[in-house]
Amino acid sequence: MRTSNYLLSTVKETPSDAEVISHQLMLRAGMVRKLASGLYTWLPTGLRVLRKVETIVREEMNRAGAIEILMPVVQPADLWHETGRWEKFGPELLRIKDRHQRDFVLGPTHEEVITELVRKEVSSYKQLPLNLYQVQTKFRDEVRPRFGVMRAREFTMKDAYSFHTSQECLEKTYQVMFDAYCRIFDRLGLEYRPVIADTGSIGGSASHEFHVLAQSGEDDIVFSDGSDYAANIEKAEALAPTAPRAAATKTMELVDTPNAKTIEELVTQFELPIEKTVKTLIVKADEESEHDLIALLVRGDHELNEIKAEKLEHVAAPLTFASEEEIRAAVGAGPGSLGPVKLSIPVIADRSVAAMSDFGAGANEDGKHYFGINWGRDAAEPEVADIRNVVVGDPSPCGQGVLSIARGIEVGHIFQLGDNYSKSMNAAVLNEQGKNQVMTMGCYGIGVSRIVAAAIEQNNDDAGIIWPESIAPFTVAIIPMNMHKSHRVAEVAEQFYQALTEAGVDVLFDDRKERPGVMFKDMELCGIPHAIVIGDRSLDNQLVEYKNRRTGEKEEVAVDAVVAKIIAALK
RNA sequence: CGGGAUAUAGCGCAGCUUGGUAGCGCAUCUGCCUGGGGGGCAGAGGGUCGCAGGUUCAAAUCCUGCUAUUCCGACCA
Numbered sequence: 002m003r004t005s006n007y008l009l010s011t012v013k014e015t016p017s018d019a020e021v022i023s024h025q026l027m028l029r030a031g032m033v034r035k036l037a038s039g040l041y042t043w044l045p046t047g048l049r050v051l052r053k054v055e056t057i058v059r060e061e062m063n064r065a066g067a068i069e070i071l072m073p074v075v076q077p078a079d080l081w082h083e084t085g086r087w088e089k090f091g092p093e094l095l096r097i098k099d100r101h102q103r104d105f106v107l108g109p110t111h112e113e114v115i116t117e118l119v120r121k122e123v124s125s126y127k128q129l130p131l132n133l134y135q136v137q138t139k140f141r142d143e144v145r146p147r148f149g150v151m152r153a154r155e156f157t158m159k160d161a162y163s164f165h166t167s168q169e170c171l172e173k174t175y176q177v178m179f180d181a182y183c184r185i186f187d188r189l190g191l192e193y194r195p196v197i198a199d200t201g202s203i204g205g206s207a208s209h210e211f212h213v214l215a216q217s218g219e220d221d222i223v224f225s226d227g228s229d230y231a232a233n234i235e236k237a238e239a240l241a242p243t244a245p246r247a248a249a250t251k252t253m254e255l256v257d258t259p260n261a262k263t264i265e266e267l268v269t270q271f272e273l274p275i276e277k278t279v280k281t282l283i284v285k286a287d288e289e290s291e292h293d294l295i296a297l298l299v300r301g302d303h304e305l306n307e308i309k310a311e312k313l314e315h316v317a318a319p320l321t322f323a324s325e326e327e328i329r330a331a332v333g334a335g336p337g338s339l340g341p342v343k344l345s346i347p348v349i350a351d352r353s354v355a356a357m358s359d360f361g362a363g364a365n366e367d368g369k370h371y372f373g374i375n376w377g378r379d380a381a382e383p384e385v386a387d388i389r390n391v392v393v394g395d396p397s398p399c400g401q402g403v404l405s406i407a408r409g410i411e412v413g414h415i416f417q418l419g420d421n422y423s424k425s426m427n428a429a430v431l432n433e434q435g436k437n438q439v440m441t442m443g444c445y446g447i448g449v450s451r452i453v454a455a456a457i458e459q460n461n462d463d464a465g466i467i468w469p470e471s472i473a474p475f476t477v478a479i480i481p482m483n484m485h486k487s488h489r490v491a492e493v494a495e496q497f498y499q500a501l502t503e504a505g506v507d508v509l510f511d512d513r514k515e516r517p518g519v520m521f522k523d524m525e526l527c528g529i530p531h532a533i534v535i536g537d538r539s540l541d542n543q544l545v546e547y548k549n550r551r552t553g554e555k556e557e558v559a560v561d562a563v564v565a566k567i568i569a570a571l572k
Numbered sequence: 573c574g575g576g577a578u579a580u581a582g583c584g585c586a587g588c589u590u591g592g593u594a595g596c597g598c599a600u601c602u603g604c605c606u607g608g609g610g611g612g613c614a615g616a617g618g619g620u621c622g623c624a625g626g627u628u629c630a631a632a633u634c635c636u637g638c639u640a641u642u643c644c645g646a647c648c649a
Contacts, residue, residue, distance in 0.1 A: 013598070013610065014584050018642055038641070144573085147642090263649075281649060304647060322648070336649035363649070483607045518609035525609095536608060546608090 002475065003498075004511045008045050011523050021217045023457035024149030026466050030527045032453075032474075039146030039154030046527060047453070049474035049507075051157065054452050055136050057188050057471060058159045065181035067132040067161050072114045074138055078104030080113035084425045095142045107140035112422045112444060115162040119440070120428035126166045129430065129440070130174055134161030136449060148217070151410070151454040161445040164423075166432055171441045175207065175417055178445045182211055182413050185447070190469025191456055194409065196222055197232035199308050200416055207417040211447075212409030215458040222409040223391055227402020234406065235308040237391045238398040241352035251359045251373030253342070259368040262337030264301040267361065267370065275302040279354055279362040279374075281339035283323040283332070283346075290315040290347075294323050294331050298341060298350040300357065303389040310388045313349060338363040341380040342371050350383035410455045411448070418442040466528030467551050470571070475509040477501055477567060478524040482536035485514050490535050493545070493560060497533060500564045506571065525550065531567055 010031030019025040027033050032047030043051060059069065078096070081087035086094075087106075095107040108114065115133060123131065139158045146154050161178065165171040179195065186193040191213050198210035210233055212222050221234035261267040268275045278301030286295045295316055299305050311320040325335055331346055332339060340362030341348050354360075361372040376382055395404045423429070423440040432438040453472075460467040470476065479501075481494040498510040509529060511520045517536075524532055534546040544557045547566070558566055 012583065017578095017584070020643080035641095144646095280647085282647075283649075299647095307647085322646090325648090328649080334649095339649050480608095486607075516607065516609085516611065518611080521609050523610085534608075538608070 002507075002509050004509060004513045007509070009523060009527075010044055010046075011526055019149065021148045021151065021454075021458065022461055023151065023217070023454040026457050026461060026526070027149055027454065030466055033150060035149075039143060039152075041150055041153055041155075046474045050453050050456075050468070050472050051450060053472040053474075054189065054449050055157075055159070058136065058185055058447055058449060061181045061185045061188070062134050062159070062161060064184075065132075065177050067134045067163075067178075067181075069135060070118075070133050071135050072108075072111050072118070072137060074108050074140065075105050076108045076111075076114055078106060080117055080426070081106055084113055084422055086113070093141050093143065095140055108137075109139055109141040110446075111135070111137070111160055112162065112418070112442075113426070116422045116426045116428045116442070119162075119164055120423075120426060123164065123440075124430055126430050126432045126438070130163060130165045130170050132161055132163040132174055132178075132443075134159060134445075149454060150450045151217075152219070153450065156448065157450040159447040159449055163443040163445070164428075165441045165443070166430065166438055168419075168441060171417055171419075171443050172207075175415060175443050178415050178443070179209060182415065182445075182447070186211060186213075186413070188471055189452065189456065190460075190471055191412075191452075192459060193412070194222065194224075194231050196409070197230075197236050198414060199233060199235045206419055209415050210409075210411050211413030211415075213412050213452075213455040213459060214407055215410050215455065216408055217458050218408035218410040220409045220411055221390075222407050223404050224407065225397035225399055225402040225404055227397060228399050230397050230399040230401075232398075234390050235306065237404070239306075239352065239387050239389050239391045240396055240398055241385075241387075242356040243396075244356070246356045246376070247358045249358055249373075249375035249378060251375075253371050253373045253375070253379045255364055256370050256372055257368060258338075258370045261370065268301065271361075271372075273361050273372070276300060277357070277360045278302075279340065279357065279360050280305075281341065281344075281363060283328050283336075283339065284310065285317040285321040285323055286315050286347075287317045292346050294327065294346045296339070296341065296344055296346055296348045297388055298348060298354045298362075298383065299389045300351065300353050303351065303353065303392065306388055306390045309386070313386055313388070315347070316349075332365050334363065334365045334367050338365065338367050338369060340364055340371060340374070341383065342374060344380070348380075348383045349386050349388065351389045352385055352387055353389065355383060355385040410451065410458065412452050412455050413445075413447045415445045416443060418444050460528070464522070465526035468528040468530060470530050473507075473528060473530050475507045475527070475529045476531060476571065477506055477508045478527075478529040478532040479508060479510045480517070480520045480524060480532055480534045481511070482517050482534065482538075484512065484535075487537050489540055490537060493535050493540065497535070497564055501567070504564070504568050506568065531570070533563055533567070 012029045015025050016028045031044050033041040036042055097105050136159045140155050143154050163174045193211055193213050195209045195211050198208045200208045223234050223237040224231050261270050264278050280299050282297045283294050286292050307320045311318040358375050359373050364371045391404055393406050397404050420439045423442055429437045429439045457466050479494050479497050481490045484491045501508045530550050532548040543560050545560055545563055547556045547558050
């Protein structure tokens with residue numbers, strides 16, 4: 002490609018509304034442009050990268066035995082009613098009507114459509130297992146789109162769905178997909194980790210996420226230093242303290258705490274160790290509970306894990322915090338003065354809270370706390386559950402090592418769905434006994450457009466993007482000095498361009514009538530891995546300069562050797 | 573959903589307090605110079621100041637409403 006025939010669209014200044022580095026660089030390098038909140042146009046350079054990612058994903062999916070199809074973005078609401086997700090999905094699901102006033106959705110995912118397809122097309126166990134995938138646009142009406150294509154509303158996703166007659170068969174395909182994902186992220190040249198994950202709104206049992214490690218990631222990933230255990234913090238189990246609860250040493254006292262509405266205020270004003278305090282969070286109970294509200298207790302220095310909490314029996318899902326009015330009506334005190342003593346609603350305590358003694362908590366009376374509370378004596382022994390986020394230094398749930406935490410960008414997610422969708426949609430085949438059998442499903446997603454941003458988060462410097470070779474928009478840049486005056490330079494540049502193009506290399510030939518500095522900056526901003534600089538100065542000695550974007554190393558190479566050198570380096 | 577901020581040339585911003593001719597840098601176009609790191613000189617084009625009302629002789633500027641964008645929060649006990 003010649004820049005004179007191309008839309009390079011690079012920008013010198015950093016757009017003011019771009020927060021993270023990948024978003025800034027994608028705008029500056031002319032990869033994407035925003036059309037509206039969460040909606041992006043892909044410019045030629047961005048599209049080239051996107052396509053390269055797609056190609057790697059396709060190659061590895063095909064290699065792993067998956068078969069490509071393409072399903073519509075617009076889906077009839079009927080299917081979503083069948084699975085109950087029309088109600089469950091919430092406002093993220095964009096609902097539209099056609100001219101006949103029939104309901105449709107813009108597909109945020111395709112379980113319904115694929116299950117509808119397979120229940121019609123597949124009727125015998127002999128046709129299974131089957132693994133179908135597509136690379137398709139998804140739409141999720143995100144609460145807060147941000148970070149450019151990292152969390153966009155419209156985005157490109159590879160989604161695969163497998164169908165089986167047995168759990169064993171599903172597990173086999175699940176493992177094949179797990180391995181294929183590792184190959185994909187290896188080839189993409191990214192630093193990533195597969196982690197144990199929650200299944201979220203998609204549903205199902207076993208699940209792993211693939212995270213690209215980056216500071217700007219939106220998820221907390223938990224690692225053990227004593228094994229290869231890794232999990233999303235949503236899913237990482239906080240083990241019960243091994244030491245038994247210490248015996249009570251204090252009597253409970255009622256203390257006036259008019260200015261302590263938060264744990265922090267309580268701790269600083271009364272010199273209480275934060276590990277001796279308890280937070281009381283009031284959430285709504287589900288319809289089957291006898292009570293409207295439930296109290297959740299975590300230690301003052303811990304955070305509630307909402308995913309764990311909403312899975313508890315009698316806790317309403319999605320987790321909903323009670324309003325101040327509801328709390329006052331039920332407890333008689335407002336937030337800031339709540340605690341387990343003489344509390345009239347059911348209490349669920351975190352494991353670490355259950356192991357506490359002589360602790361402080363609200364008195365359920367405005368402006369007062371109890372200090373020196375002990376379970377059994379001052380409050381009934383609570384129901385105990387794991388409801389907190391793990392923290393750095395916690396013992397690993399695998400039994401070996403302690404936990405550390407890093408940020409990750411979720412770029413892949415695989416699930417064993419089981420019969421969640423096939424059952425509600427009655428997707429069955431005849432088995433070997435000639436009996437109807439509901440299929441077991443797996444589903445496997447990769448955020449293709451998000452990978453482009455994630456790759457930049459991991460690969461950039463002050464000058465711009467540093468693409469891994471496998472997904473660079475161009476592999477080689479030809480940068481001629483003063484080409485429009487020097488015939489010699491132009492001739493050599495043309496010759497390189499043809500030779501590399503014929504060799505199947507993606508070349509960007511900067512034939513603009515620009516000054517050298519402009520061309521250098523643009524090629525570096527765009528992250529092209531290899532550059533050949535041609536100028537009269539070195540041509541005098543039959544040399545040109547080779548420059549590596551990642552290492553920054555420069556090398557003088559003989560004019561007639563540089564093309565061969567680069568082609569060799571690419572293999 | 574709650575709170576804050578912003579909206580002026582393609583991009584980044586000033587002007588608004590104290591109402592009175594629409595401004596800067598970059599980019600764009602023309603010419604000349606320069607030609608190994610976003611160069612120089614000279615000239616040019618480009619704006620219903622987010623939208624709709626209101627106040628006023630006069631509104632980018634003051635008032636009201638709306639829209640869009642963006643940041644923070646949504647762990648608060």
